[in-house]
């Protein structure tokens with residue numbers, strides 16, 4: 001008997017605890033209020049407690065959000081202390097940086113500027129010329145300071161939108177290093193070939209190899225053919241008679 005009464009009590013309290021309302025009353029009967037009503041401030045609400053009438057407390061001056069300590073102006077803005085665009089990249093140029101920059105360029109810039117940076121990306125072709133991405137191979141853009149390109153990526157320029165939300169700061173600098181590689185790759189001449197490399201004058205009947213150059217190949221990490229290896233390879237290459 002005592003057990004049945006106990007079960008009934010448990011059931012009744014469970015039901016009423018779930019907000020059972022007595023007929024005609026809109027206020028739920030709360031047998032167990034538990035933590036339903038707590039003294040607290042909701043975000044952005046008013047409060048008579050603080051002098052400024054806001055429940056939210058402003059951040060203490062000088063507070064820096066986690067991961068947002070930006071001490072290096074050159075890295076963060078591409079400008080030096082006097083506000084001039086920095087000439088060169090604050091990131092050290094390493095093979096890893098260039099490879100990474102290449103990947104990021106191909107993802108973030110190539111759709112508009114093309115994989116060669118010549119401004120002929122898919123966006124240009126598909127927009128029927130409505131959007132005209134700059135040709136990064138232009139002499140002016142070869143000569144601009146690295147800080148300028150950083151500024152363009154960060155803040156956009158004319159019809160190019162800012163990409164600061166999409167591309168983290170160090171990625172921007174890696175991309176800039178790679179833009180320099182692309183520019184260099186289109187200006188290569190015979191003097192760039194390391195001495196001792198077995199290289200022949202271009203064969204006019206051969207199919208042109210796009211964008212192959214010492215600058216580009218060192219960027220992608222291709223080892224320069226050693227004299228021994230090329231000497232071994234050349235007799236074999238020379239055997240098939242050319243048309």
Ligand code: HEC
Nearest residue numbers: 108109112123131132133134149152153157158159160175
């Ligand atoms: C959505 C297309 C688009 C993307 C993506 C884009 N650009 Fe551009 N960019 C443009 C257009 C369009 C212009 C020409 C702006 C103008 O002259 O109105 C331009 C201009 C430039 C210029 C020339 C600035 C000058 O001084 O005239 C540079 C440098 C540049 N972009 C670099 C980049 C780099 C680096 C990336 C990748 C991080 C990138 N852009 C991504 C569309 C794009």
